Amino acid sequence: MTHDHDLVLRPTAAQTEAALNPPPGRSGGDLVVETLAxxxxxxxxxxxxxxxxxxxxxxxxxxxxxVGLRIxxxxxxxxxxxxxxxxxxxxxxxxxxxxxxxxxxxLQEAATASAPVLAVSSQIPTAGLGGGxxxxxxxxxxxxxxxxxxxxxxxxxxxxxxxxxxxxxxxxSALTAPHGPVWVEIPQDVLLAPTSIPVVTGGDAFPEExxxxxxLTALAAHLLSTAERPAVIxxxxxxxxxxxxKLRKLAETLQAPVVTTPGGKGAFPWTHPLSLQSWIExxxxxxxxxxxxxxxVVGSGLGELSSNYHTFKPRGRVIQIEADLGKLESNHPAxxxxxxxxxxxxxxxETVSRREDPTAPERVRxxxxxxxxxxxxxxxxxxxxxxxxxxxxxxxxxPSFWDMTILAYWAWSAFDAKGPNLMHSAQGAGGLxxxxxxxxxxxxxxxTRPVLAVSGDGGxxxxxxxxxxxxQHDLPVTWLIVDDGGYGILREYMTDxxxxxxxxxxxxxDFVALAESFGVPGLRTTPETLEADLxxxxxxxxxxxxxxxxxxxxxxxTHLG
Numbered sequence: 216m217t218h219d220h221d222l223v224l225r226p227t228a229a230q231t232e233a234a235l236n237p238p239p240g241r242s243g244g245d246l247v248v249e250t251l252a253x254x255x256x257x258x259x260x261x262x263x264x265x266x267x268x269x270x271x272x273x274x275x276x277x278x279x280x281x282v283g284l285r286i287x288x289x290x291x292x293x294x295x296x297x298x299x300x301x302x303x304x305x306x307x308x309x310x311x312x313x314x315x316x317x318x319x320x321x322l323q324e325a326a327t328a329s330a331p332v333l334a335v336s337s338q339i340p341t342a343g344l345g346g347g348x349x350x351x352x353x354x355x356x357x358x359x360x361x362x363x364x365x366x367x368x369x370x371x372x373x374x375x376x377x378x379x380x381x382x383x384x385x386x387x388s389a390l391t392a393p394h395g396p397v398w399v400e401i402p403q404d405v406l407l408a409p410t411s412i413p414v415v416t417g418g419d420a421f422p423e424e425x426x427x428x429x430x431l432t433a434l435a436a437h438l439l440s441t442a443e444r445p446a447v448i449x450x451x452x453x454x455x456x457x458x459x460x461k462l463r464k465l466a467e468t469l470q471a472p473v474v475t476t477p478g479g480k481g482a483f484p485w486t487h488p489l490s491l492q493s494w495i496e497x498x499x500x501x502x503x504x505x506x507x508x509x510x511x512v513v514g515s516g517l518g519e520l521s522s523n524y525h526t527f528k529p530r531g532r533v534i535q536i537e538a539d540l541g542k543l544e545s546n547h548p549a550x551x552x553x554x555x556x557x558x559x560x561x562x563x564x565e566t567v568s569r570r571e572d573p574t575a576p577e578r579v580r581x582x583x584x585x586x587x588x589x590x591x592x593x594x595x596x597x598x599x600x601x602x603x604x605x606x607x608x609x610x611x612x613x614p615s616f617w618d619m620t621i622l623a624y625w626a627w628s629a630f631d632a633k634g635p636n637l638m639h640s641a642q643g644a645g646g647l648x649x650x651x652x653x654x655x656x657x658x659x660x661x662x663t664r665p666v667l668a669v670s671g672d673g674g675x676x677x678x679x680x681x682x683x684x685x686x687q688h689d690l691p692v693t694w695l696i697v698d699d700g701g702y703g704i705l706r707e708y709m710t711d712x713x714x715x716x717x718x719x720x721x722x723x724x725d726f727v728a729l730a731e732s733f734g735v736p737g738l739r740t741t742p743e744t745l746e747a748d749l750x751x752x753x754x755x756x757x758x759x760x761x762x763x764x765x766x767x768x769x770x771x772x773t774h775l776g
Contacts, residue, residue, distance in 0.1 A: 243406040244269035246378040248277040249415035260294040264310020266337035269406030285680035291321025293656030298331040300660045304389040309336040312353025320646045325396040327643030331389040332396035340404040367395035383418045391422040392538035392555040427554035435534045436566035442509035445471040451478030452514015458557035459635040470572035472579045476521040477642045481632035488576035498773035499585040514556040516542030524774040608749035618650035620671035621703045621767045648677025658690040665691045665753040672698040672723045682733040685758035693752040693759045699766045730760035
């Protein structure tokens with residue numbers, strides 16, 4: 216009797232010949248790049264360092280495209296965006312110690328946003344491992360310990376034969392729902408030593424699926440089908456699972472209004488009759504969702520930004536679909552369904568009954584009217600006009616990447632992303648400096664359409680060095696810098712809380728002259744000319760910088776009582 220698990224693929228004669236006679240001049244670094252290529256990678260990001268040179272030397276013998284940035288954290292942001300845009304694991308090559316540690320903030324953002332980043336770092340030579348203090352350059356007692364609380368999984372390599380399997384396991388981990396960053400580390404001597412291991416010719420690149428439990432989706436379908444006032448909160452998990460089409464079909468079947476979180480921007484059509492848009496930081500929206508007798512939460516953990524700063528208190532039955540087990544019921548009791556959003560929504564579509572509710576669109580219009588009236592009463596015309604100008608200037612199919620800045624906070628609620636996977640921000644971890652290097656990563660992934668980055672002047676200085684990267688690779692990224700002379704949102708927070716601000720005012724450069732010093736066109740605009748200037752910059756080939764001197768204000772919060 217032959218069992219399936221007894222079957223193995225026999226090597227061909229050519230494969231046997233290649234295995235017996237691998238090409239000369241290869242090292243452990245070649246095993247790294249060969250494995251990445253075998254898994255389907257085409258592009259790697261990173262920054263070379265002494266211990267990692269074995270990997271970087273191997274790149275010139277491979278078909279992989281290398282995009283080097285100037286700071287490891289920015290390389291991590293670029294890989295993050297590449298992973299979000301393509302849905303592929305984005306390799307990030309790093310060196311030991313300071314180089315590795317400098318990427319931590321970017322990896323935290325990738326973790327909170329579920330972006331598939333595969334970080335491969337060097338380590339000190341094998342002789343120095345084990346926690347002793349040997350005095351190697353870049354030495355840490357336990358480098359991997361710095362990453363275990365940040366990344367999804369850690370994979371340690373100690374010999375060359377472990378390299379292909381470790382990288383393949385990391386690749387699958389990064390792409391198994393929920394997506395996330397993973398960490399592989401390989402000692403310097405392992406990367407540099409000559410290898411007689413055959414060329415890596417392939418790999419199993421298919422991650423595990425995460426289907427829902429059928430008894431749970433059966434109950435969820437019954438609850439939704441018999442609800443009187445169902446509603447839906449759609450988070451980033453819908454976007455990452457490419458499930459926006461299924462979400463729309465389910466909402467229309469149930470006649471259930473849908474609000475998207477900041478991470479779920481574009482998961483539901485902005486102007487759809489059932490769309491509550493993204494005004495989740497508004498008490499009118501919160502009240503509406505609290506009144507739902509059955510609330511379906513898809514791909515969101517209902518964290519701070521997605522729950523109007525934890526003031527949201529649902530009164531009805533909550534159904535939560537979430538791929539990250541740690542987020543399931545972490546903030547609210549629910550019928551928790553641990554599953555990929557796409558598979559769970561498909562299961563619901565197959566079992567729900569159609570509801571008729573002619574009042575649903577009118578109830579949605581009422582909420583949106585209340586929201587508009589609240590904002591209009593605050594005399595924030597400048598802010599609304601600036602955001603509208605950006606929307607009109609940006610082509611409908613172009614992605615945008617937003618730093619932690621006041622205009623981005625407006626965009627979370629008020630910007631029509633025009634589709635799924637087109638608007639991205641650093642709202643996961645909330646660190647500065649994300650917008651521009653992330654936009655560069657997206658432009659590497661797809662250079663056929665212009666990409667927009669939006670930063671404040673404070674956040675811009677985190678990533679100004681990457682103007683050199685944009686110029687070197689001629690990437691079609693237009694960088695809008697809103698220059699208000701400081702950390703604008705912190706200025707507002709401190710003034711509101713303490714009556715005055717400390718440490719928020721900044722001396723900053725002439726951003727136009729600075730951009731031009733890199734060979735990147737720059738111009739200074741005004742709110743009145745922003746749309747035309749931004750449109751022109753986006754239409755021009757290569758990178759550009761548009762500087763808008765303006766002090767913008769936030770709309771009043773509704774979560775403070």
